[in-house]
Amino acid sequence: MHDFCSFEKKRTHIKIPTKIFNRKVTVDHDVEDCYSFKYALLGGLLPKEEEIRSREKDFDNMNWDLLDFPVDFCLLSRFEEFNSIFVNVFGLNEKDEVVILKATSNSRYIKHVDLLFMTNNVCASRYYTITDLSKLLHPQITKDRTRPFFLCKACLTHFSSQEKFEVHHSLCSLYPPTRVELPSIENNILKFENFRHQQMIPYVIYADFECLLEKVDTCDLDPSSSYTNQIQVHTPFSFAYYIVGPDKDSCKFVTYMGKKGEDVVQIFLDFLGQEALLIEEKYKSISKIDRSSQEDRNRFNNAESCHQCGKVFSDSSDKCWDHDHMSQKGNLRFVLCKKCNFKYCKSDFIPIFLHNFTNYDCQLIAGNLGYTENKTHVIPLSEEKYISVIKNINSSIQLRFVDSYKFLAASLAELVGNLSLDQFHHLKENFPSVDLELLRRKQVFCYDYLDTYDKLKETSLPAKKDFFNRLHNKDISDEDYSFVQMVWEKFQIKSLAEFSSFYLKTDVLLLADCFQNFRSLCFSIYQLDPAWYFTIPGLAFDAMLYFTNIRLELLIDYDQVLFFEQAIIGGVSQCCLRYCEANNKYMGRHFNSSLPSSFISYLDCNGLYSWSMSLHLPTSNFKWLDKDELQYFNCKENILNIDEKFNKEKGFFFEITIDYPDHLHDSHQDLPFLPISQIPPNAKQRKLLLTLNRKEKYICHYKTLQTAIANGLVLVQVHRGISFTQSDWLKKFVDYNTIIGPRKLSSVDNTSISKPTIIDRGPNHLT
Template sequence: MSIEKIHYKNNSSSNNNKYKFIKTQEENKGDLSHEKFTQSWSIISSSVIEKLIEKIEESVKRLQQQNNNILNELIKMNKHLESFLQLSITQQPKKQQKGKKRKSAESKPKNCKKTKKDEGRIKSMMHSNDKAFKINTVLSCKFTKTCVENNEKVEEKEGEYMETKYFNTKNHEILSTTLLNKWFKSNVIEPLLTDIEEFQERDSGWTLHSIENIQININKFNPMRAGSSYIPLPAFIEKRKACINVKNYDNKCFIWAILSALYPVKHANHSNRLNNYIQYENILNMEGIELPVLLKSIPRFEKQNNAISINVFGLDNKDITPLYLTSCKKSNHINLLLLTNDNLDGGDVDKSDEGPEASKWFAGQLRNIEKQISDLYANPLPMPVLSQTELIGYYDSKTCHICKKLLNDDAKVRDHCHLTGKYRGPAHATCNLNYQDSKIVPVVFHNLSGYDAHFIITDVSNHFPGQIDLLPLTKEKYISFTKHVENSKIKIRFLDSFRIMPTSLEKLASYLQDYSIVNKEFSDLSTTQINLLTRKGVLPYEYISSWEKLEECKLSEKEDFFSILNDSSISDRDYEHAQNVWSTINIQTLGEYSDLYMKTDVLLLADVFENFRDQSMNVYNLDPAHYYTTPGFSWDAMLKHTGVQLKLLTDIDMVLFIERGIRGGLSQCSNRYAAANHKYMLEKYDKNKCLPYDEFQWLENCESFELFSIASDASHGYILEVDLDYPPEIHDDPFCPEHAKPPGSKLEKLLATLQPKRNYVIHYIALQQALSNGLRLVKIHKILKFKQSPWLKSYIDLNTSMRAVAKNEFEKNFFKLMNNAVFGKTMENIRKRVTVKLMSKYDGRYGVEAQISKPNFHSSSIFNENLVAIQLNKTDDDDD
């Protein structure tokens, strides 16, 4: 076994850079548990350092590819450097044959060209199972100093003193899931720059003169780590029922394995359930031990938990081998089996994916999130002992912190959060019972309804069991859809943020002042680079039509950003911004640019939505993440702010009667133009008027009804069905418009006719106005009485005041919409809603065939051979 180093060094003091090849062979005298391989490159030339750093980044990225790709790219890099390097790669020494002397490791190698044998040797080094690497760099710099130092290493040059300093970075793992750009910046660039800066500040007088060389050491890494995400047991072990494999979805599998041994459950079939052990998590002393736990950390764990001793075993094919044996067996002795997975090492899992299977990966991540949240809810935290201040506040409080109403001492309880254990305040017993945490996990897209979400629905529907409920506009466009997880209380709800923030993401992002999420996720970038990412970028959507184009190494031309949908290209300013992002962040391919574009979009949306949630909580004390649209959010905000209790109409005759009075607004075509600054125009706005809310009833005696004796702000109001005549002398004023078919039309329109009105439904104030201006009341057919008050006024005033202090156009439009949306919600006709069902089978009572046979069947849309959307017209029985 040997560790091989390949090192290139400057061999000339002249201006013409010449290089010689040095190869060292070091026999490994230790007993290594697995094979290692180390490669080192050192380039001594300050003139090529920038190009070299670029090549280092490229080589690190290429190490993520498998087998032949890694070999080919390394050889390609070597070819690129041949212009200023004399390259020589020799084979590893063969086993010494009997009677022959082995060549000395120190003998000078002959320069030779690469052969297929050389490539085969490199290929063997990059074996298919080696998908993890540990990499570090060594930077060699020369510093100058003006003061005289008594140091043999210091050499005089042109009146200055010069010394070579070396800066090493730590070895860091590169896994198949590592983000290369982020890794290189955080583990190479930033540590080296920090070390140089600190060195100059610490050893005052030293100044950086030149960068001599940079060396990268690439080590194949065969990890044996005590701690990773859940990995199923091999079948031959599973059958023996001898191991407890806790099904966790975090990087704490070491902790759960220990706890499963310390706290065995009664039913062996349930021993792998995580919720059996969460309550004991804080019993173990894990101070100073990083997760996932390494083998080398186990002695420290045993020292900190002195009643526990551990042996760790690993699998070599089907053989069990010891990896760590404790030095002292204690009262709680535990044997652990370490499982590893070639595709997942440790807990460093990238939260993104690409390729044709990306949506399946996404569905799998949602499933993992659901399981983690289910475990949290399954193990509520108890309320801690209240502090003296909390106790005094509890006994002195007279109002419920939930409903804000008065408390009776005999019905007062202490409310606390079951997820955090935090005491929240005194509450009514019923309020406490009803004040439950939401079991809905929102997944937010901006303009979800406007894009094709079918591929998401398909994979979310098929990846794990549970039905999907749709809130549709049509069978192909949805306001939202919700995934029910089988055998779980958790629901995953997909929301369209555009339906509650109806503005483009570009404008929303431009209004932000706080980009906390963007700053956190791009913490490895400079302030200048982050500032470039705080605005929405541009992407040549239609140009990227194949995987090959994502490999292009330059930004697409401005013409390639042309959009057929918009029939235009991007502006010069937008293209200049894209160029600036490409160069400043050192993007290498169009694929990298696309990844950055999408990640930035998601982070900006997260910042925008979180800021919007904070603002909504401050103004309305409601979280918009629980709502589908602005009208629904506004309606609840109004109910909460006003405290009004609206009586729902249960008499269908009353419902139809009021619907007949809903007509809409008049419009006309006219060449006339008039403008006026009328300061009293909004004096009689509806916010000051009384609106119905309770005690709806029919009046029996219509003949004795005194219309003009009722004030506009009376405690009770009326809606009437009347017959009216329209005298010829008042034909200049269009009172009482009605729905009718104009001549030559098949559709009804709202017409301001001068004809007599029969069975006309009208509010009593509008009727008073019409009669005061000359219309004649012929007959009253029906009168609906109700209780009324200006209950909406305070909510309208709230939004009006918030609009007055709005800081941008979005806030102005939003608070205006919050007022208008309430009116729209009161006018909503739920009978016009459609029902869309997702079906995965054809036969049976609940299959596609049965749905098509229904009289309210509207149409269908086939997503794939296993998923069909059926649209049904609304019926009285929605569950049919």
């Protein structure tokens, strides 16, 4: 049931807050609420109130059939496009500050209107005309009322001159409307601060489901058109989880076999909720500090700086005795400052790892997460797939479901094959008297055969043909079937239900051993526990910050952000001919001895990303070039001699116009310099294009420009530029992961550590 509100012939007085009303930039039109959008829109096109009634005929010049009244501002895009107008809608937050509710990207239209949307608590809403958006937002954005104020409606960034605004608008208009929040000048340093990630999370859970693949009856489909044919429904009938604690006694394995009609997923979540409360109690029983050791006391008293951040202790009150809260011993672990000691605290969540959670298990549990009072958060990959699901148990503990595949990008069988027998600690603990060679192999299961609860009661191993895998469209081998028969007999399995439980248990334990080994390796190499992270890129980024001890200055000028974003085009990684014919003595009868001997060579360059990331990269001091500097760099010799002049300590990005002389076209046609991102003729999507045309206002790194000039391209003008301090700060980290890392992390997608660090903020994302 829903409350019904009639909007017909209803005029509601919604009071505009005094501080907004006093700016005298909003107009309320005396019409019913449901028509307020029409009159507010017309009021924006015809600013004078007295003209609106006399020119109501102008309503007829617009197509209103695309709207339902009262108007939902989220559904205006077709109306805007059809009527060649763009409409921005603003609202007020709880502090009566103006916020964007709807911004349009159709800035190519000349007609535009800004509206204020207000609601009250009695199911009423109303639109008001905003006559001067700059005047409305000026007091909110800056307290300086004396300086000129030019506002960009796409990002709400303001400028003190028309010239600066126009330069900004030329780049900002290339992107969808986005409200950008940049760091303040006091908080614009990126450095390693996740000190708590340098302690192992005490409790981690590994889990898995088994499902019945119930058949679905479908009708005949039309073969003349494309279709999706649903053939199975995956219904969970059992689960298992394994808790890994700080010691052997705290480890625990739980398995559950459901009955027909039970909500197995909800039972799984209930079980985990109880486990979380038990673990929370253990977290609360913190071991006391033990100061009995003279060696520890001397170490504490003699410490002059914080173990983590290096801050020199000003007095003894800033010095903290850090110890392991989960161990029975309270011995000194580190001497920390108060700030680092606060950060170096226990986790407030329990990570639950499921292999391929994003693509499979999250589909099973997502429907059951909203049926409790406690909040659920998701980190989405798409509308249906989640990187992580976070379930609050209470105010102090959470369950965090994470995909182990996001760290170990291989099948469980491949991961198991990378471990030696002595690394299967948890498997051996749960099967102490069994040959590990028999268990370490990924078991084989009859997924498609098991489609009803009744089949779980069967007491004999299904035939080989029943192990047909419909997903991969293949049977198992004779060797695999012989292995299954041996397992069935060796473990004296009595039914398919027992076989399923055995399969599930070994899978969970194998995953636990693989991931626990990965945690230990990462901790020994990078001093970080992967269980704190959602994916391996997050782990890699923190590892980089910690390993290099770098302090990177973040951009606080949005125009600089736009400038660098415009420089991100992509690169062509190959140079190939459409047709090439060799002629040499190894070609037999096709060899023509009267022609010169020739060969076709295939050349490949490895480590392009890691090589480029080992060069000098920006670190700080991002500054626009002034007029004198621009004049200096309008000489190509000065461009070519940048490294010699600044000793590689200073780098540049330039916005240039550059010519591509005709005499270079033939020799450069296989791989032209300076690619561009454009929509080709008769196409709809942007492509990376290699052209021999003149480039206008092209933004590139100075090394790219040097290479182009050295190969004959002619610099016409440098329009703008940004200078920065640079160094090869990332080189030692890349070298370590290229040369040393793979030897230790053989089971890990180690390339993730050395991949590019550009993140696409995408349309309509808060950056």
